[in-house]
Each structure stands twice: as structure tokens, then as C-alpha cells.
Amino acid sequence: MQRIKTSIIIIISLLLLFNGNLWAQLTRDDYAKADSVITLNEKVYNQVADINWIDSTSSFCYRLKTRSGIKYQIVNANEVSKKILFDTKELVKTLNKHLLKEISAKELVLERLKIDNENNTINFQFEDVYWSYSINNNTLVKDSVVKEKEANRYWGHFFDEKANAPVVSPDGVWAAFIKNNNVFIRNQKDDKECQLSYDGSAGEFYSSYFSWSPDSKKLAVNKVRDFDKHQITFVESSPKSQLQPTVHKRDYVKPGDALPVKHPALFDIETKSQIPVDTRAFDNQYSLSNPKWNKDGTTFTFEYNQRGHQVFKVVQVVAETGEVDILIDERSETFIDYSGKRYRYDVEESSEIIWASERDGWNHLYLIDAQNGTVKNQITKGAWVVRRVLHVNEKERTIFFYGSGKNKGEDPYFLHCYRVNFDGSGLIDLTPEKMNHEVSFARNFEFFTDTYSTVDTPPIIVVRRSSDGKVVLELEKTDISELRAKGWISPEVFVAKARDGKTDIWGNIYRPTNFDKNKSYPIIEYIYAGPHGSFVQKSFRPADYKFSSLTELGFIVVQIDGMGTSNRSKAFHDICWKNLKDAGFPDRILWIKAAAERYSYMDTTRVGLFGGSAGGQSTMAGLLFHPKFYKAGVASCGCHDNRMDKIWWNEQWMGYPIGPHYEACSNVVNAHKLQGKLMLIVGEIDDNVDPASTMQVADALINAKKDFELVVLPGVNHTLGGNYGEQKRRDFFVRHFLKQGTPDWNGVKQYIE
Numbered sequence: 001m002q003r004i005k006t007s008i009i010i011i012i013s014l015l016l017l018f019n020g021n022l023w024a025q026l027t028r029d030d031y032a033k034a035d036s037v038i039t040l041n042e043k044v045y046n047q048v049a050d051i052n053w054i055d056s057t058s059s060f061c062y063r064l065k066t067r068s069g070i071k072y073q074i075v076n077a078n079e080v081s082k083k084i085l086f087d088t089k090e091l092v093k094t095l096n097k098h099l100l101k102e103i104s105a106k107e108l109v110l111e112r113l114k115i116d117n118e119n120n121t122i123n124f125q126f127e128d129v130y131w132s133y134s135i136n137n138n139t140l141v142k143d144s145v146v147k148e149k150e151a152n153r154y155w156g157h158f159f160d161e162k163a164n165a166p167v168v169s170p171d172g173v174w175a176a177f178i179k180n181n182n183v184f185i186r187n188q189k190d191d192k193e194c195q196l197s198y199d200g201s202a203g204e205f206y207s208s209y210f211s212w213s214p215d216s217k218k219l220a221v222n223k224v225r226d227f228d229k230h231q232i233t234f235v236e237s238s239p240k241s242q243l244q245p246t247v248h249k250r251d252y253v254k255p256g257d258a259l260p261v262k263h264p265a266l267f268d269i270e271t272k273s274q275i276p277v278d279t280r281a282f283d284n285q286y287s288l289s290n291p292k293w294n295k296d297g298t299t300f301t302f303e304y305n306q307r308g309h310q311v312f313k314v315v316q317v318v319a320e321t322g323e324v325d326i327l328i329d330e331r332s333e334t335f336i337d338y339s340g341k342r343y344r345y346d347v348e349e350s351s352e353i354i355w356a357s358e359r360d361g362w363n364h365l366y367l368i369d370a371q372n373g374t375v376k377n378q379i380t381k382g383a384w385v386v387r388r389v390l391h392v393n394e395k396e397r398t399i400f401f402y403g404s405g406k407n408k409g410e411d412p413y414f415l416h417c418y419r420v421n422f423d424g425s426g427l428i429d430l431t432p433e434k435m436n437h438e439v440s441f442a443r444n445f446e447f448f449t450d451t452y453s454t455v456d457t458p459p460i461i462v463v464r465r466s467s468d469g470k471v472v473l474e475l476e477k478t479d480i481s482e483l484r485a486k487g488w489i490s491p492e493v494f495v496a497k498a499r500d501g502k503t504d505i506w507g508n509i510y511r512p513t514n515f516d517k518n519k520s521y522p523i524i525e526y527i528y529a530g531p532h533g534s535f536v537q538k539s540f541r542p543a544d545y546k547f548s549s550l551t552e553l554g555f556i557v558v559q560i561d562g563m564g565t566s567n568r569s570k571a572f573h574d575i576c577w578k579n580l581k582d583a584g585f586p587d588r589i590l591w592i593k594a595a596a597e598r599y600s601y602m603d604t605t606r607v608g609l610f611g612g613s614a615g616g617q618s619t620m621a622g623l624l625f626h627p628k629f630y631k632a633g634v635a636s637c638g639c640h641d642n643r644m645d646k647i648w649w650n651e652q653w654m655g656y657p658i659g660p661h662y663e664a665c666s667n668v669v670n671a672h673k674l675q676g677k678l679m680l681i682v683g684e685i686d687d688n689v690d691p692a693s694t695m696q697v698a699d700a701l702i703n704a705k706k707d708f709e710l711v712v713l714p715g716v717n718h719t720l721g722g723n724y725g726e727q728k729r730r731d732f733f734v735r736h737f738l739k740q741g742t743p744d745w746n747g748v749k750q751y752i753e
Contacts, residue, residue: 025741069105430469456490507560671700683716
């Protein structure tokens with residue numbers, strides 16, 4: 001009897017070690033309450049949306065969410081005026097006469113809004129119908145029904161080089177077309193055909209995407225060597241259209257696969273002959289662009305992206321001779337971020353090229369002489385980055401662009417709008433407030449709207465002058481008084497040092513609305529470490545469906561941009577090179593530990609992570625390669641082996657040819673290392689990341705006799721999990737970290753989402 005009592009005491013003592021109670025059970029109501037945090041977004045007023053500039057004027061309209069409902073305002077920046085565009089209540093009353101179900105002023109979201117100032121009318125789409133509304137006499141006319149949207153074209157379809165219609169020359173005399181894989185031209189007056197090439201074949205044919213010289217005397221086009229086209233196949237088990245499963249196939253090129261090889265070809269129309277162009281030096285290509293003529297027709301250029309993304313060239317071909325010259329020769333010991341940072345703008349009148357490059361270690365703009373390729377001057381420079389060019393004014397020789405990291409004492413990811421002259425002079429920050437800025441320019445670029453905020457500062461919206469950034473009109477200040485009254489706690493921006501002890505790593509800490517500093521909270525990292533961007537929230541958003549409900553259930557959620565992600569220096573970015581399993585984990589772990597040192601309620605013995613796609617890969621990698629720190633993870637639709645995923649993304653960061661580093665980063669190859677708790681989620685018809693990638697890592701785990709959970713979502717594409725996956729993810733972390741029971745989802749009482 002004494003031994004039984006002792007055993008009971010030991011069991012109870014062990015249970016008390018957990019920060020929870022195995023007999024405690026969360027209910028559907030607890031989850032519904034956690035879900036309701038997303039409604040905090042509704043408690044924000046004076047929100048501006050859908051800024052819509054009118055024609056080429058300096059007028060625009062916008063939608064304004066107020067406590068009484070939606071209003072539409074019209075602004076004239078020149079006259080510094082703002083007024084109501086129309087009486088919302090009157091339009092709602094009139095619109096309700098035509099609708100099957102009445103709406104309120106809070107639901108009046110008009111799409112594709114257009115304004116006719118002369119006739120004082122507006123045109124818009126509402127509930128799949130186009131309407132015309134006369135503001136003067138409050139009359140509404142149904143124009144037409146919106147046609148059903150065509151299914152979105154699959155992103156990975158192989159480009160059909162033969163599908164283009166005949167291309168007519170600028171002078172209208174000739175039409176170029178393909179017949180029997182060769183180049184022909186047809187006289188538009190007498191329909192007589194002339195064959196220009198004779199070496200085309202089914203395996204090496206001429207493209208139908210022709211480029212005529214401006215004077216119609218020359219014709220350029222690519223000759224294409226065909227390749228073996230890779231497809232992925234998957235089964236939709238439960239299609240809505242039939243009982244039996246459906247087999248799907250998708251064009252899908254993977255790392256290491258063969259690619260088409262293109263060679264520019266040049267034809268003289270007057271002599272009906274081909275001018276030889278020797279481009280064999282560009283055979284090892286990932287891609288080669290279509291020819292682009294200069295304005296006087298003396299040369300054309302093409303862009304060459306070498307396989308492996310360490311060489312990118314702009315090449316010029318002389319029209320009379322076929323001579324080949326290299327204008328821009330971009331090289332990197334690691335990778336050239338062609339998919340995220342490539343920018344080229346041809347200034348035709350002055351024969352110049354505005355070009356983006358990281359050649360000095362930061363992404364900046366350069367002015368290139370388009371005749372000989374020399375750098376005339378570096379336009380921007382310094383330990384900061386150009387993020388995106390917004391507009392080039394050739395007449396004034398100025399550039400508007402987003403940049404970040406230039407201003408000391410603020411988050412280096414904050415976007416600011418700058419203007420600079422072509423020669424690098426006159427650089428001005430048009431948006432000086434130390435916040436994240438989103439701008440929208442008038443079509444004549446005389447004015448722009450500026451919406452600026454941070455994660456804890458609600459948006460302010462103003463109109464600025466483009467010449468100097470001066471505020472000409474304050475539009476709105478977002479009202480969050482009701483949000484704060486509901487107990488909303490803003491995210492906290494936290495900064496800690498990276499693995500090098502010098503670089504700042506930035507991230508956010510999210511706490512529940514019922515936060516209690518005397519409690520101990522497990523830490524869940526929402527991870528996405530894709531090198532193609534940076535991902536931590538910078539602008540104001542009260543709640544996020546991805547993790548807000550998790551915080552309400554009793555977790556602290558963090559989001560971090562570690563080394564290997566983009567929008568900082570080239571060295572910061574290069575960490576990912578041939579090493580995607582790194583995912584910035586050394587920086588992320590140091591960051592979380594530093595936060596826990598400051599806040600004792602953050603429990604580093606209970607750290608988990610979740611993410612989808614590249615974040616799914618990183619989630620499992622965290623468990624495999626850092627098991628002492630990360631104890632549980634939910635990986636959705638992960639690319640668990642980079643040889644299984646799409647070519648453009650994976651060869652960009654992992655390089656070519658395929659080497660042992662691919663295996664070293666593979667979750668499949670390293671699955672036997674699993675120590676923590678793992679849930680895998682996958683959509684069975686995912687055509688973004690091959691769903692076989694998740695099944696292969698599951699197979700490896702089974703072969704290694706590892707315990708894990710697998711959730712397959714029938715009929716679902718690329719996803720973080722959707723409603724059901726969200727339910728499974730929350731249950732998973734509640735069970736493993738809070739040590740509490742989860743709702744009886746199969747009970748009689750049905751849970752309503």
C-alpha cells in the first residue's frame with residue numbers, strides 16, 4: 001500500500017513540473033475566444049484604403065472606414081481640398097433596391113471605382129455587377145454582369161515559343177512568322193512569302209517572338225534548342241466533379257534539369273539573308289532574353305543569366321555586322337539576386353542604362369553608357385539599399401525609389417521614398433518620419449500620398465509634393481482608441497546581436513491580450529527564412545490570423561529576420577549560399593535567448609516553431625539541426641529537399657551544378673536526427689512545392705522509426721494549413737507545451753468557425 005502511495009506522489013510531482021495540468025481541458029469556447037482576437041482589426045477607424053488617382057490630374061479618391069460606416073472622399077492636391085465624393089447612405093439606399101440582400105453603409109466596398117468629374121458620375125463594381133451612379137440625381141444603372149473569372153494560369157507552365165501570332169514590321173510592309181520551324185516573312189500587299197532561315201528543326205527551332213528594328217530593315221529572334229520537359233504528377237482524391245480520383249500533371253522544372261538553350265539570330269530584310277551572330281560563349285545559360293532594339297536600329301541587346309546565377313550580362317549585337325559586345329558584366333562569388341534585385345531602365349535619348357547592382361556590397365543604382373558599357377557614375381551609394389525603383393523622369397533626369405537602412409537610429413527595414421538625380425546629386429528623403437512608408441504617386445508625378453506607420457503606431461496619411469516632400473495636406477489619422485480599450489497589446493520591436501556579435505537582428509514579440517508577466521510562456525517562432533525577401537511585420541496591423549490566436553491560447557509568438565534573408569547588405573544575404581539549412585538559426589537562437597534574458601516570463605525550455613513552404617523546410621530543419629533549442633514544430637508544405645522543388649528558387653540560392661551541399665541541407669537525408677515533436681501538413685494537390693517532398697520526408701522518418709504526425713489535406717493546394725490545419729497546429733502546441741487537453745472536436749456539439 002505504501003509503495004502505491006509513493007508511486008502516486010511521484011506521478012503527481014512529475015506532473016507539477018509541467019507548466020500546466022494534464023487534466024485541464026481547453027474547450028471549443030476557449031478556441032473561439034482565441035479566434036475572436038482577429039476581430040480587433042475591426043476596431044480601427046479612420047482607415048484609408050484604395051487610393052485611386054484620377055486620369056493625369058492631381059486629384060484622387062479614397063475609401064475611409066469610420067465609426068458610422070464607409071465614406072468616399074475626393075481630394076484635389078493642387079487646390080489643397082478634400083470633400084465627400086457622394087452621400088454613402090443615399091447610394092446604399094438606392095443600391096439596396098437592386099440587391100437581393102440589403103447591405104449597410106459599413107459594407108459598401110466599391111471595386112474598380114472610376115470617376116467622371118464632368119458628368120458627376122461614378123462607375124464601380126459591386127457583387128459581380130458593374131454599375132453607373134449619377135451623384136446629382138441619385139440614379140443607379142446596372143451596366144453589365146461581371147464575367148466569370150478565368151481560372152488562374154498555372155505559374156509553372158512551359159513557355160510556348162511557337163505560340164505567337166505573325167509580327168508585322170513597323171512600316172507595315174512585312175509580317176514575320178514561323179513555318180516548319182523556320183523564319184518566313186510575308187509581304188502584306190501581295191501575300192508573297194520569303195523564307196529567311198533553313199536550319200530550323202523540331203528539336204532546334206526558331207521562336208515566333210520576333211523583334212523588328214525600328215526602321216524595319218532588320219529582324220531579330222532567338223533560335224531555341226528544345227529540352228526534356230519535367231512534370232510532376234499528383235492525385236486529387238476527392239474531386240468535387242466526380243466520385244473517382246483525378247490525376248493532375250504540372251509542368252515543373254527542378255534543380256539540375258535540362259533547360260532550353262537560345263541563340264539570337266539576325267536577318268537582313270533587304271538582302272533576305274542571315275547575318276551570323278556568334279553567341280556560343282553564352283551556351284551555359286539559365287535564361288537568355290528576347291532581343292531588344294535601340295531607338296535608331298543600329299544595335300540590339302539581350303540579357304544572359306548564366307546557369308548557377310554567378311554571371312549576368314547585358315550583351316549588345318551590332319545590326320550591320322552581327323558583332324557581339326558585352327555592355328554589362330555582373331559577377332559574384334556567391335549569387336546574383338536576379339529574381340529580387342535586377343533592375344534595368346534604358347534611357348533611349350541619351351543612350352544610357354540605369355542599372356541595379358550589389359557590386360559594392362549594397363544594392364545600388366548605376367548609370368551606364370549604353371554605347372560602350374562604361375560606368376558614367378554610381379547614382380546611389382552607402383551602407384544602405386535601394387529596394388525598388390518607382391519612377392524614372394527622363395526629362396528632369398531624376399529617379400524616385402524606395403530605399404531602406406540609410407537613416408541612423410531606426411529600423412533598417414523601414415521603407416522611405418527618395419528622389420535622386422541621374423548624376424547622384426540631390427538625394428532627398430521625401431518621407432523623413434522614422435516609420436515604414438507606403439506611397440502612391442499621381443499619374444503626372446507632381447504629388448503623392450504617403451501612409452506611414454509602425455507596428456505600434458497607427459497610420460498617418462498625408463499628401464506630399466514630389467519635388468521636396470513637403471506635406472500639402474493631412475488626410476487622416478487612424479483612430480485606435482477602441483482597439484486599446486479592448487486590451488490590445490502592440491507587438492514589441494526587439495533587437496539583438498547576430499552570430500558575429502556586431503550585426504543587429506530585428507524581430508517582433510507578440511503577447512496575448514490577457515498577458516501576465518508573472519506567468520511563464522512557451523515561445524513559438526513563426527519562421528519564414530526565404531532568401532528572396534525579409535518578412536517581419538513593419539507596418540501597423542492589430543492582429544494576424546497566422547499567429548494571433550496562438551498568443552491568446554497562452555503562447556508568446558516571435559518573428560525574426562535572421563542572416564541569409566534579403567534587404568540588408570550582400571554579406572548578410574550571402575549566409576544562405578549553398579546553405580539553406582542555416583536559415584539564420586544561429587541569429588534567431590541568440591535573439592530569443594536575449595529576449596528571454598530581458599523578460600523572464602519567456603521560457604526557453606519550451607521553444608517551438610512553425611511555417612509553410614520555405615518556412616516548412618526551416619521548421620523541420622530547426623528540429624533536426626538545433627534539437628537542444630527547438631523542441632516542437634509544425635511544418636506545412638515544406639520543400640524538404642531542395643532537389644525536389646522548383647528550379648528558379650532553389651538554384652538561385654543553392655547553386656548549380658547539384659552537389660553534396662544539397663544532401664547536407666536535405667530534411668529527408670537528415671530525418672533520422674529528429675528528436676523533438678513534429679507535425680507535417682501538406683495539401684495533396686500542391687503545385688507550388690511538390691507534395692511528394694513531404695511524403696518523402698515522412699517515408700524517411702518512418703524508416704528511421706521516428707514518431708511524428710502527418711496531416712494530409714484533400715483537394716488543397718499550397719497552404720499553411722487553412723482552418724483545419726490551424727486547428728491541428730494549435731492542438732499540437734497546446735498538448736506539447738501547455739500540457740493541456742484539447743477540445744473534443746468529435747463531440748455532439750458542433751464547433752462553428
